[in-house]
Structures are given as structure tokens and as C-alpha cells.
Amino acid sequence: MKHRMLRSTLLMAGFALASGGALAQTAEPLLLEEIIVTARKRVESLQDAPQAITAFSAADITEARITSIDDVAKLTPGLNYAPLFGPAAATPIIRGSTQTFGAPNVGVFLDGIYLTGKAAMDIALSDLERIEVIKGPQSALYGRNTFAGAINYITKAPQMTMGGEGEVTVGSHGMLEGRASITGPVIADKLALRLGVSHKEFDGYYRSSIDNGRIDFEKSQGAAADALFTPTEALSARLRFSYAKDDSGQPASAVVRANGIPRTVAVALNGGVPVGSPQTYVSELPELGKYLPVNTQRRIAAEPVDYGNRQKTYRTSLALDYDAEAVTLTSITAYNKRDNEYQIDGDNTVCEDSLGCRNFGPPLPTFRPIAFGQSQFATSSEDNTTKDFSQELRVSSPDEGQLRWIVGGFYYWSKVSAVQRSLSPMLPAPPAFGYPLSRLGTEAKSLFASVAYDVTDALTITAEARQEWEDQTYKQRPTVTAGVTAGDASLRNIDLKQDFKFFTPRLIVDYKISDDVMAYANAAKGTKTGGFNTGLRVLESQFTYQEESSWNYEAGLKTTWMGGRATTNLAYFHTDWKDQQVACQNPVSLGGSSTQRTYTCNVGQAVINGIEVDAQMRLTDILTASVGYSWTDANYEKFVDDSLTATLAAGGLPPMNFNGKHLPYVPKNKLFASLKADFELSPGYEMFMRADVNYQSKSYIRADNLAYIGDKTVADFRTGLRLDNGVSVTMFVENAFDDRTPLTAVRFFDSVNFSIPAPLVTGAVGRKAGVTLNYSF
Structure with missing residues (x-):
């Protein structure tokens, strides 16, 4: 890492010196x-907003080639x-408010419209x-x-x-991206349109060691139509429709065991953890090779099935x-x-005779005949449809005035319908287990207000508050899919309902x-x-989990x-942060063997302290530098959990105390x-260069702070005309x-070792290079 940082620093210094010959040309x-x-639902300068905000303009998005949430995070x-x-x-x-289960801690918005669930990250960042x-x-x-913040994408009008x-x-790596948009008047000063299309392909960085198939590929297409109608100076209406189709391969992930010998532990290679705990990985997680033991095409009942994720998204x-001079009325409707x-x-491993996984022997079941034409232990599959409506x-x-x-x-509602299933030909009949047909419904209503008062020309006090009511329902029914019965005894009819009531205030004081x-x-x-x-084998007492809350205090300059x-x-x-929603494990019996199932519970309390610095400077008429730094000390204050005991050793350990441990991820x-340069080569020709270097220290993947992702440094360079x-x-x-430090990792069920959990590591994409041709008018 130190060598990478040194190379990055020297290269950026050389970049600055190379640009210095063109000083003072404008x-x-x-x-x-x-x-x-x-x-804050008002138009204001970034420097006048009394809260921590990082914003990227259209020029920033283009110059830094921001095409994903990963680029934003860097x-x-x-x-x-x-x-x-x-x-x-x-x-x-x-700010350290990590979350792996349940609803997201960070809300994502498109033009101020809430986007449901983690699927909100699938937005193509164009236009x-x-x-x-x-x-x-x-x-x-x-x-x-x-709960922890918000990300708002604002499209061009x-x-x-x-x-x-x-x-x-x-x-x-087969990178091909294209986008185009056009805008203009249909009726002068009354009606304008904007039309846009986009296309993206990437063959992926990783391949399957089983069939050489692509794993982390991406392919997407999108289109948007946007109309702005201003019949009078006071009234404006903006109607927008977008469509996106995404097809991506399964994640470039693989199970990393405590050592390379199935179901055996070498204590010296495993941080001294006792032999009774073959599942515990204690060290920095390794980089993944370019070829992973993951099938990309498998046959189920003689029908070829491509692995990956496919979705279609429609947004309206x-x-x-309406500006009534004394007040402004705003309505935002979305579907x-x-x-x-x-x-x-479902297992991220390959089962072959050389691994001895055809027949583990008692108490594990014998591997089923390959009736499905598969060489894997498990397949995870789901079909779902999400619909949501919101009205604000x-x-x-007016923005002026002392008050x-x-x-x-x-008002908001969402409905999620899903058919979830898993296949495992190694288990005793039936070879299917998992979730059946389900329906999840949410209805939320809220009232909110914000009042800002200028006590003096320099001092302003702002009070904000929201009262919210939310109802949730869940229905689950066994079902038959593709001729395979989801036959686990725990798959029973379930009807659940719960409601929540929140009051969330905020007080802001700013002084110029x-x-x-x-x-x-x-x-x-x-x-939240x-x-x-x-999930499978969740006890009735664990069917629901409650809200979590936090108080956040911030001071800034x-x-x-x-x-x-x-x-x-x-x-x-x-x-x-109290009543934290964390992942707990529940010991269950599956296929005649003991294993664990993960569910969400409220047992954690945490304290987070941090510092953020964000600076920009025009060094010369051609050079601009940016620096950002954050220090986040996020630790559990009260987290005692006996459900994780089995993951450290076999036998009777006392409940695990995670007090003082760092929050994962x-x-x-x-x-x-960042350092960028823009200078004129000759009349009509301008050259630009940009260098971005990003560093982050190690992060743990679980509350036990044993396995961790090492520190990483990523450098990006761009130049053009x-x-x-x-x-x-x-x-x-x-x-x-x-x-290629791993992108992330998560505790996983190691199917080759059956009841033994292990880290599932997702590999980072290596070096990429390309050329972009752009034309605008």
C-alpha cells in the first residue's frame, strides 16, 4: 500500500509540474x-447551507467520469x-451508520422522489x-x-x-457505453422537451474456472422523456418518464475458508483459533484470482439457465x-x-470428487445424484415485482425575509410480490427449500414543517420536525414453482402486521x-x-424486529x-445509536444436520464520533486541487449476543461481548x-488533465473484528482535448x-463444509482503460 501511495503522490506531483508550463494564459x-x-427543499448555495453536504455539478460528473455510486463514494x-x-x-x-440487513440506512432520491429499497442503486447515472x-x-x-443521510440525484430539466x-x-474488458440527449422548445416559452437514451456494456473482469463463462458482466439500456410546461410565469409542470433494462452477471464472489483443506483447520494458519472452530477466519481477506469456482450456466431439468440479475424499471x-407571491405551492407525484x-x-463453490464432497459420511447426507445436471450444492433464485406510489x-x-x-x-405506499426458492441436490428429497410466495405491503403518512428565523443579520435558528405513521403487512404462502415443491416443514402460512409511529425533530443554529x-x-x-x-426456520418470536433510532450532534465551519x-x-x-438492527444467528436443523440461519434483531447500541474535511482551491488559472478526509470512530457500546458463540468455537462459550468493537464496513x-488542469494549447483547442487518488484504511466484516478487508488505494487518471x-x-x-483488494465481504454459509460459516469475498475490478468521444451543442 505504501508503494502505491508513493507512486500516486509522485505521479500527481509530476502531473502538476507538467502543467506548469502553460500558466497565466487566461x-x-x-x-x-x-x-x-x-x-433543505430550498434553493441555496452549498456554502450557505448549515449542514455537511458534498455536491457534484454536471461538470464534476463529466470530468471525474462519475458513472456509479462507487464513483460518488470515492x-x-x-x-x-x-x-x-x-x-x-x-x-x-x-458516517459509520453501517447496515447489512433490513431497510437501508441511507435514503436515495431521484429529483426529490424516494426510491424504494436497495434497488435504488441501480440508476444509470446519465443526464x-x-x-x-x-x-x-x-x-x-x-x-x-x-436515518444516516440521503443521496439525491437531480436530472437535467x-x-x-x-x-x-x-x-x-x-x-x-469489452467496455462500450453510449448516451445521447436532446432538448428544445415545442412551443416557445411554454413547452419544452428533453429526450435521452443510454446504453452500457461491460464483459466483466472475472471468469468462471468451471466453464470460463463471464461472471460480473453488465449490460443495460435506458430511455427518458421529460416535458416542462410553463403556461404562465407563476405555474410550471414537469412530467418525466424513464425506462431502464438491466442484465448483469452474478457477483464475482467466492468463499474463503480458514485454510485450503476442506473441513480441517491448521491452527498455526488460523490465528491460533482452536481446532473446534474450522469456520473462523482470522486475518486480512485475500485478493481473489481472476478465475472463480462459480458456474455461469447450469441445467435444471434439461433447461439452460443463465445466472445473474435481470430487471426492468419504469418511473413516472x-x-x-405555483408561485402565488406570498407562498409557493409544490406537488410531487410519483409511481x-x-x-x-x-x-x-448459492454456494460459490464447485463440488468435485477430488474435494471428497460426494459423500461426507455421517452425520452429513450423501450427495444426491446429479439429476439436475448441476455440479453445485445450492442455487438461490427469486422473481419479484415492486410497485410504489408517493405524493408530497x-x-x-419566499426565500427572502426574516421568517x-x-x-x-x-403519503407513500409500496407493494412487493416475490417468489423465492433455493435448490440443493445434495439434500434429501425434496431438493428444494427456501421462501415461498410472499406479499409485503407498506403504507406511510407524515406531516412535516421547517421554520427559520433570523435573530440578527448574522444569527439564524431553524427548527424542523416530522410526525410519521407507518403500517406494514406481510403474507406468506407455500407454492409450487417449476415443478419443484418447496417442501420444508417450516414453510407455513404466515400473516403478520405491525405499525410504527415516529416524531423526528432537528434544531439548527448558524452564525455568519x-x-x-x-x-x-x-x-x-x-x-428507521x-x-x-x-427466512427459513425463523422462530415465531423472531418474525418481527423493531425500529432503531439515533441522536446526531454536529458542529461545523x-x-x-x-x-x-x-x-x-x-x-x-x-x-x-440505540436499538440497533444487527444480524443474529439462530441454530436450526436442515436436511438432518445442524446449521445456522441469520435474522435481524434489535440488540446493539453504538457510539460514533467523526471528523470531516472538504477543501478546494484554484491554485493557478489552470490548476485546481481538491482534498477530502474523514476520520470515523464507530464502536459498539452495548452488544452482547450469544447467538454468535457457535461461530467461534464448538462447545459452551459464554455469550459474546462486542463492547468496544468497531462497526463492520x-x-x-x-x-x-484530486488535481486537474485546463489550459489552451492554441486558439480553439483546450487540453485538460485530471488525477484522482482515493485511500481508505481497513474495515472489519463482522462485529467480532476478526476477518477484515485491508487498506486500499485506487488512482484514476484522465487527459483529453x-x-x-x-x-x-x-x-x-x-x-x-x-x-485488487476485495471490494467487500460478508459472513456466508459454506456449503462444501455444510454447517460451517465462512467469509464470502467479492473481488474488486482491476485496471480499466478507455477512450470517450463527446459532442455537445
Whole structure:
């Protein structure tokens, strides 16, 4: 790691020196671009918002080639990204508020519209005007599941003047990306349209060692139509429809055991853990080879089945604004539908005679004949459809004046229908087990308000609050799918219902020390709803889990200096987190053998302290530097769990005490540095270069703090040419030094060793390179 950091630093220094020969070629003011945000449901400058926000403009998105939530996280202090079971199950983590089960801790929004569940990460980041990462609880203004913060993607609106853009990218590993958009008036000053399409292909970085098939490939297409109608100066209506089709391979993941010998432990290689615990991995998790023991095509009843995730997403929204001078009325209506199906390797291993897994002998069952044409132990599969509707109404005062206020209401419902099943030909008949047909329903209603009062010209106090009511229902029925009966005895009829009631306030005080310096402090309560545990062999007493809550305290300083050439923003935060929703294990009997099942329970309490620094500076008329750093100390304060005892040793250990242990998936240190140069080569030709280096320290994958992902450093470089006719060409290298430290890992069921859990490691994508051709007018 130190060598990678040294190479990155030296290369960035050389980059700066190489750019130095073109100094002082323009007379434009050396000012940073001002970014306007709507994080508080008002239009304001990023530097005037009294809370920690990282925002990316349209220029930032293009120059840094931000195409995924992973790219956003690399350039945002305090934001991490953990795709625990692939991109479709991506988990953003803000300020150490980690989450692996249940609803997300971070709410994701598109044009202010809440997107349901982890599928929100599947958005193709194209045709965006801005990205806002809002840190700390946002429950007062944003509502449900903004427990740790919110990410808001803002799309480009239709324009009353003609314009458009087209872009094509080709690169290594079969990379092919294209997008195009056009906007313009249909009726002058009254009606404008914006149309856009996008396409993306990536062959994947990893391959199957079994059939050489592609694993982590991606293929997606999307289209959007957007209309802006302004019949009067006071009234505007924006109607938007988008469609996306995504097809991706299964995650590049593999099980890593304590050593290379199935069902055997070498104590010396396993951190001295007793022989009675062959499942415990104690060390830094290794990089994965490029070939993984994962089948990509398997035959079930002679029918070929491609493994991976496929989904279609439809989004429709209508935003109305009416300016009545004294107040502004706003309505946002949205309806979304997502059809998803996935089928993935359920064991991430290959079963061959050489491994001795045809017949373990008592007490494990004999491997079933390969009647399904499979060489694996287990397959995980699901078909689901998600529908949701939301309606927000709010009334707001003008942005000027000593007293400013917002009052509103919000209504939301979602319905998720799913057929879930697993196949395991090694188990005694029937060879299918898993979840049956299920229906999950959610209905939420809330009222919210925000009042800001200027006590003096420098001092402002803002109070916000939301009252929310939420009802949840769950129905489960056994079913028959593809001629295979889900025959486990625990698959019974289930009808569940629960409701929640929350009050989430926030108080903000900000003081303008000068025109360029603002100090602020705030206190906010965050709450996240509970839910249902409906997995195989979950006890009735574990069917539900309750809400979790936190109090977050933040103090910060926002400064603009050197006449607008530089900004430095500092923030300190402290979070008290109680009734934490964590993963617990329940010992069960499956196929005649003892194993464990994971469910969500409320047993944890945690304390998080952190510091964030975000700085930018125009060094010269061509050079701009950015630096971001976050230190996050996230530890369990009260977490005693006897359900995890079996994962450390066989026999009677006392309940495990995790007090003082670091929360999983939270690196203590995270740093990025960027340097970019723009200079004129000759009239009509402008050259640009950019270097980004991102570092994060190690992070644990479980509460026991035994296995961990090592520190990683990723460097990206770009250079290109812009012409004054709107054409630009960019060459880029991402992960230039080929850091393949695992992307993430999670505790998993090791099917080769059957009842023994082991880390499931997801590999990082190695070095990629490509060229982008862009034309805009």
C-alpha cells in the first residue's frame, strides 16, 4: 500500500509540474464554481447551507467520469459503499451508520422522489445536473429511511433553447457505453422537451474456472422523456418518464475458508483459533484470482439457465409549482414499478470428487445424484415485482425575509410480490427449500414543517420536525414453482402486521462570522422502521424486529477565502445509536444436520464520533486541487449476543461481548486528493488533465473484528482535448495501479463444509482503460 501511495503522490506531483508550463494564459477571475443545492427543499448555495453536504455539478460528473455510486463514494468524505451481494444489493454507508440487513440506512432520491429499497442503486447515472450527498439524519424533511443521510440525484430539466449531447466510450474488458440527449422548445416559452437514451456494456473482469463463462458482466439500456410546461410565469409542470433494462452477471464472489483443506483447520494458519472452530477466519481477506469456482450456466431439468440479475424499471413523476407571491405551492407525484429476477450460485463453490464432497459420511447426507445436471450444492433464485406510489404536498414562504417556513404532508405506499426458492441436490428429497410466495405491503403518512428565523443579520435558528405513521403487512404462502415443491416443514402460512409511529425533530443554529465564514451546529433525531424476518426456520418470536433510532450532534465551519479561490469545510459529529438492527444467528436443523440461519434483531447500541474535511482551491488559472478526509470512530457500546458463540468455537462459550468493537464496513480513515488542469494549447483547442487518488484504511466484516478487508488505494487518471466546436476526446485509466483488494465481504454459509460459516469475498475490478468521444451543442 505504501508503494502505491508513493507512486500516486509522485505521479500527481509530476502531473502538476507538467502543467506548469502553460500558466497565466487566461485573464478570467480565479473563482471556484458556485454549486447550488436544494438539500433543505430550498434553493441555496452549498456554502450557505448549515449542514455537511458534498455536491457534484454536471461538470464534476463529466470530468471525474462519475458513472456509479462507487464513483460518488470515492470522492465523498464519510461515504462508503458496500455491494454485499452485487450492485443490485448495494449498501451506501454514511458516517459509520453501517447496515447489512433490513431497510437501508441511507435514503436515495431521484429529483426529490424516494426510491424504494436497495434497488435504488441501480440508476444509470446519465443526464444528471447534480448529485447531492447529505450527511446525518434527514428524517425531519425527507422522512422514511434517511436515518444516516440521503443521496439525491437531480436530472437535467428541459430547456427553452435547443441543445444536445452525444457520447461514446470504448475500453478494455469489452467496455462500450453510449448516451445521447436532446432538448428544445415545442412551443416557445411554454413547452419544452428533453429526450435521452443510454446504453452500457461491460464483459466483466472475472471468469468462471468451471466453464470460463463471464461472471460480473453488465449490460443495460435506458430511455427518458421529460416535458416542462410553463403556461404562465407563476405555474410550471414537469412530467418525466424513464425506462431502464438491466442484465448483469452474478457477483464475482467466492468463499474463503480458514485454510485450503476442506473441513480441517491448521491452527498455526488460523490465528491460533482452536481446532473446534474450522469456520473462523482470522486475518486480512485475500485478493481473489481472476478465475472463480462459480458456474455461469447450469441445467435444471434439461433447461439452460443463465445466472445473474435481470430487471426492468419504469418511473413516472409529475412536479407542479405555483408561485402565488406570498407562498409557493409544490406537488410531487410519483409511481414506480420494477420487475426483477435473479438466479445465482448459492454456494460459490464447485463440488468435485477430488474435494471428497460426494459423500461426507455421517452425520452429513450423501450427495444426491446429479439429476439436475448441476455440479453445485445450492442455487438461490427469486422473481419479484415492486410497485410504489408517493405524493408530497408542501407550502413554502419566499426565500427572502426574516421568517421563512415550509409546511407539508407526504403519503407513500409500496407493494412487493416475490417468489423465492433455493435448490440443493445434495439434500434429501425434496431438493428444494427456501421462501415461498410472499406479499409485503407498506403504507406511510407524515406531516412535516421547517421554520427559520433570523435573530440578527448574522444569527439564524431553524427548527424542523416530522410526525410519521407507518403500517406494514406481510403474507406468506407455500407454492409450487417449476415443478419443484418447496417442501420444508417450516414453510407455513404466515400473516403478520405491525405499525410504527415516529416524531423526528432537528434544531439548527448558524452564525455568519463574516461574509465568507459561517459556523453552525445542529442536533437531529433519526429513526428507521422495523420489519419482518421471514427466512427459513425463523422462530415465531423472531418474525418481527423493531425500529432503531439515533441522536446526531454536529458542529461545523464553512469558509470561503482568497477572494473566492478556495473553500474549506470542517465538520465534527457525534452519534448515539440505540436499538440497533444487527444480524443474529439462530441454530436450526436442515436436511438432518445442524446449521445456522441469520435474522435481524434489535440488540446493539453504538457510539460514533467523526471528523470531516472538504477543501478546494484554484491554485493557478489552470490548476485546481481538491482534498477530502474523514476520520470515523464507530464502536459498539452495548452488544452482547450469544447467538454468535457457535461461530467461534464448538462447545459452551459464554455469550459474546462486542463492547468496544468497531462497526463492520467502516474504515476509520478515508482520504482523497484530486488535481486537474485546463489550459489552451492554441486558439480553439483546450487540453485538460485530471488525477484522482482515493485511500481508505481497513474495515472489519463482522462485529467480532476478526476477518477484515485491508487498506486500499485506487488512482484514476484522465487527459483529453476540447475543441471550440463542442467536440472533446478523453483518454482514461481507472485503478491505474491495479489494486485488487476485495471490494467487500460478508459472513456466508459454506456449503462444501455444510454447517460451517465462512467469509464470502467479492473481488474488486482491476485496471480499466478507455477512450470517450463527446459532442455537445
